Amino acid sequence: xxxxxxxxxxxxxxxxxxxxxxxxxxxxxxxxxxxxxxxxxxxxxxxxxxxxxxxxxxxxxxxxxxxxxxxxxxxxxxxxxxxxxxxxxxxxxxxxxxxxxxxxxxxxxxxxxxxxxxxxxxxxxxxxxxxxxxxxxxxxxxxxxxxxxxxxxxxxxxxxxxxxxxxxxxxxxxxxxxxxxxxxxxxxxxxxxxxxxxxxxxxxxxxxxxxxxxxxxxxxxxxxxxxxxxxxxxxxxxxxxxxxxxxxxxxxxxxxxxxxxxxxxxxxxxxxxxxxxxxxxxxxxxxxxxxxxxxxxxxxxxxxxxxxxxxxxxxxxxxxxxxxxxxxxxxxxx
Amino acid sequence: xxxxxxxxxxxxxxxxxxxxxxxxxxxxxxxxxxxxxxxxxxxxxxxxxxxxxxxxxxxxxxxxxxxxxxxxxxxxxxxxxxxxxxxxxxxxxxxxxxxxxxxxxxxxxxxxxxxxxxxxxxxxxxxxxxxxxxxxxxxxxxxxxxxxxxxxxxxxxxxxxxxxxxxxxxxxxxxxxxxxxxxxxxxxxxxxxxxxxxxxxxxxxxxxxxxxxxxxxxxxxxxxxxxxxxxxxxxxxxxxxxxxxxxxxxxxxxxxxxxxxxxxxxxxxxxxxxxxxxxxxxxxxxxxxxxxxxxxxxxxxxxxxxxxxxxxxxxxxxxxxxxxxxxxxxxxxxxxxxxxx
Numbered sequence: 224x225x226x227x228x229x230x231x232x233x234x235x236x237x238x239x240x241x242x243x244x245x246x247x248x249x250x251x252x253x254x255x256x257x258x259x260x261x262x263x264x265x266x267x268x269x270x271x272x273x274x275x276x277x278x279x280x281x282x283x284x285x286x287x288x289x290x291x292x293x294x295x296x297x298x299x300x301x302x303x304x305x306x307x308x309x310x311x312x313x314x315x316x317x318x319x320x321x322x323x324x325x326x327x328x329x330x331x332x333x334x335x336x337x338x339x340x341x342x343x344x345x346x347x348x349x350x351x352x353x354x355x356x357x358x359x360x361x362x363x364x365x366x367x368x369x370x371x372x373x374x375x376x377x378x379x380x381x382x383x384x385x386x387x388x389x390x391x392x393x394x395x396x397x398x399x400x401x402x403x404x405x406x407x408x409x410x411x412x413x414x415x416x417x418x419x420x421x422x423x424x425x426x427x428x429x430x431x432x433x434x435x436x437x438x439x440x441x442x443x444x445x446x447x448x449x450x451x452x453x454x455x456x457x458x459x460x461x462x463x464x465x466x467x468x469x470x471x472x473x474x475x476x477x478x479x480x481x482x483x484x485x486x487x488x489x490x491x492x493x494x495x496x497x498x499x500x501x502x503x504x505x506x507x508x509x510x511x512x513x514x515x516x517x518x519x520x521x522x523x524x525x526x527x528x529x530x531x532x533x534x535x536x537x538x539x540x541x542x543x544x545x546x547x548x549x550x551x552x553x554x555x556x557x
Numbered sequence: 558x559x560x561x562x563x564x565x566x567x568x569x570x571x572x573x574x575x576x577x578x579x580x581x582x583x584x585x586x587x588x589x590x591x592x593x594x595x596x597x598x599x600x601x602x603x604x605x606x607x608x609x610x611x612x613x614x615x616x617x618x619x620x621x622x623x624x625x626x627x628x629x630x631x632x633x634x635x636x637x638x639x640x641x642x643x644x645x646x647x648x649x650x651x652x653x654x655x656x657x658x659x660x661x662x663x664x665x666x667x668x669x670x671x672x673x674x675x676x677x678x679x680x681x682x683x684x685x686x687x688x689x690x691x692x693x694x695x696x697x698x699x700x701x702x703x704x705x706x707x708x709x710x711x712x713x714x715x716x717x718x719x720x721x722x723x724x725x726x727x728x729x730x731x732x733x734x735x736x737x738x739x740x741x742x743x744x745x746x747x748x749x750x751x752x753x754x755x756x757x758x759x760x761x762x763x764x765x766x767x768x769x770x771x772x773x774x775x776x777x778x779x780x781x782x783x784x785x786x787x788x789x790x791x792x793x794x795x796x797x798x799x800x801x802x803x804x805x806x807x808x809x810x811x812x813x814x815x816x817x818x819x820x821x822x823x824x825x826x827x828x829x830x831x832x833x834x835x836x837x838x839x840x841x842x843x844x845x846x847x848x849x850x851x852x853x854x855x856x857x858x859x860x861x862x863x864x865x866x867x868x869x870x871x872x873x874x875x876x877x878x879x880x881x882x883x884x885x886x887x888x889x890x891x892x893x894x895x896x897x898x
Contacts, residue, residue: 277749277750277751278749385840387840388840415604415605415776416604416776416778416817416820416821417604417816417817417820417836417837418604418840419820420819420820420821420834420835420836420837421836421837421838423834423836424833424834424836427833428833442749442750444750445821445822445823446822448822449822449834482751483750483751485754486750486751486753486754487750487779488754488757488777488779488780488782488783488784489779489782489783489823490778490779490781490782490806490818490821490823491782491806491823492782492783492802492803492806493803493806493807496779496782496783498754498758500751500754500755500758501751501754501755504719504721504722504752505749
C-alpha cells in the first residue's frame with residue numbers, strides 16, 4: 224500500500240474508531256460498529272477540506288475524533304506535529320483553544336439559560352483571554368459584528384433569535400478563541416435555503432479573512448463544492464475518493480462519487496435529469512461487506528471486488544481513489 | 558397550456574388558516590388560491606413557516622385544531638366543498654380519494670403495528686376486503702413500490718426498516734385506492750440523496766402509470782424542476798408567484814423567486830473562484846407580524862415606496878402566470894402609457 228504523507232496543520236493517520244455493541248445486560252458482544260475504519264487525511268494551514276457522505280457513513284465521528292471528543296480505537300491525530308492521543312488534562316485543554324467546533328443544530332447547541340454574552344464569552348474567560356467584564360463585553364461585541372450581527376444582541380437569549388442568527392452565534396463562539404482549526408459539522412442542514420446562502424457566504428468570508436483551516440462536514444455536494452479547496456468522499460467508514468474540489472467535480476473516478484453527484488436533481492427543468500439510482504442501501508457498519516465495502520451497491524462490480532480491499536491510491540497528482548477499476552494513473556473517462 | 562378550471566381536480570379558493578393565540582388570531586395561510594389539473598404535478602415551494610404544510614393539511618382537514626383553525630375559504634374537490642363535509646364525510650375522502658405522504662416516515666407510521674398491517678387496514682376499511690385478500694394485495698403493492706422480499710417485509714415493524722423502505726411503505730399506503738390526488742409533503746427531505754433519487758423515480762413512475770395528480774410540497778428547487786409541471790411559490794402565508802415550471806425557472810419575476818433560485822449553487826455552474834452566493838438578506842416575518850404593504854419588502858433589493866404603503870395583489874402576467882409584485886404592475890402600466898400617444 225502506497226502511503227501518502229500528510230504534513231500540514233492537522234494530520235490524521237490510519238484512524239480507527241470502533242464502538243463496542245452491548246448485546247445483553249452487562250455482557251459485551253464481540254461485534255463493533257466500525258464508524259471510522261482506517262482513515263488518513265491531512266489539512267493544510269488555511270485549507271478547507273470538505274468531507275461528504277450519507278448519514279451513517281462516519282463523517283461526524285471522524286470530525287469529533289479529530290478534536291479528541293471521541294477516543295480513537297487506533298491511529299493518531301497530529302495537530303501541528305503534536306500527537307493529541309498522548310495528551311490529557313491541562314495540556315490537552317491548552318490545545319483545545321486552537322480547535323473549535325460548529326454544531327449542526329443551532330437550537331440544541333446553545334444553552335437556553337445563557338445570554339449571548341455568556342455563550343460567546345465563556346470560553347474566553349476559561350482560557351484567560353479576557354481579564355475583565357468590560358474586556359469580555361468588547362470582544363463579544365466585536366465578534367458579533369464579525370459574524371454580521373448587531374452588537375446589541377449581546378444580552379439576548381437564544382429563544383429570541385432565529386435559526387440563522389443562532390448559527391451565527393455558534394460561529395462567533397467557535398471563533399472566540401481565535402482557533403487555527405475549525406470543524407463545522409453540517410452547519411447548514413437545519414437552515415432554510417435562503418439562510419443557508421447567508422451562512423455559507425459568512426463562512427467563506429471568515430475563512431478567507433482569518434486563514435483558518437477547516438474540516439467542513441456535510442451531505443450537501445453543492446455547498447461543499449462552493450466552500451472547499453479539497454473534498455473527501457466517505458462511505459461506510461472509509462475515504463473512497465479525495466481530490467481538489469474542481470478536479471473532483473470535473474473527473475469523479477469512484478462509482479460512489481459519481482452516483483452521489485448524479486443523484487442530485489438539477490434545478491433546471493430543461494436539462495433532463497436521469498440518474499441511475501444506486502441499488503439498495505448502505506450496509507450495516509457492524510458487518511461491512513468483505514473486500515470493497517461499496518461492492519454491494521456498485522454498478523461496475525466484478526470478481527476482484529469481493530476478494531480484495533482496494534487501497535486509496537493516487538490516480539493522478541493530488542487525486543486519490545480507492546477502486547479496483549482505477550489502478551494506475553490514467554486519463555479520465557468522462 | 559393553462560389548465561381550465563373545469564379540468565382541475567382540486568381547487569382551493571381564498572383559504573385562510575389562523576393560529577389562535579389568546580384572543581389574537583394570526584394568519585399562517587392568508588388567502589391562498591390554488592388549482593391542480595388532472596394528471597398534473599404542482600410543486601408548492603417555500604421555506605419553513607411559510608404555510609405550505611398547513612395549506613396541504615387543510616385539504617384533508619388535518620390542521621391541528623387547536624391551536625390552528627381554518628377560518629375561511631373553499632376547497633373544491635369532485636363537486637364538493639371539502640371544508641363543508643361532515644367528520645365522517647371527510648374520513649371517506651382521506652385515503653380513498655386523496656391520500657397523503659408525510660415528511661417523516663419514521664413518525665408517520667404507527668410503531669406498534671407491522672407495516673403490512675397498516676397498509677392492509679386501508680384495504681379493509683376503504684375496499685372492504687377480507688384479511689386474507691388484503692394481505693395478498695398488500696404484498697403485491699409492496700413489490701410494486703420496490704420493497705425486496707415483500708412477503709416477509711409485511712411482517713416488519715417500522716423500526717426494523719430503513720427510512721427509504723418506510724417511505725416506500727407510505728407510498729404503497731397512499732396508492733391503495735388509486736386516488737385521483739396524492740399530496741406529498743416533503744417526502745424525501747428526511748432521506749439521503751441516493752435514496753431520495755430512488756423514491757423520486759418511484760413517484761414519477763406512479764404518476765405515469767396511474768395518471769394521478771400530485772401536490773408536491775418541497776423546499777428543494779431541483780426536485781420541483783425535474784418533477785413538476787407548474788410551481789406555486791409561497792412566502793409568509795401567501796402565494797407570491799405561480800406559473801409553468803419552465804417559465805418560472807427561465808424568467809422568474811418575483812424578487813423572492815429570484816433570490817431562491819440564486820441561493821442554490823448548481824453543481825455544473827459554480828464558476829471557479831466564485832466568491833459568494835447571492836443570498837437574500839434578513840428573515841421572513843412571523844405570522845401576525847404587523848406589515849403594511851408587501852411582506853417581502855424588507856428583504857427585497859428592488860423595493861420602492863409603493864411596496865411599503867400598498868399591499869400587492871396577485872397580478873396576472875403572461876400565460877398562466879401570476880406574481881405578487883408591483884414591478885409587474887408598474888411594467889404593465891408603463892407599457893400602456895407608452896402605447897397611448
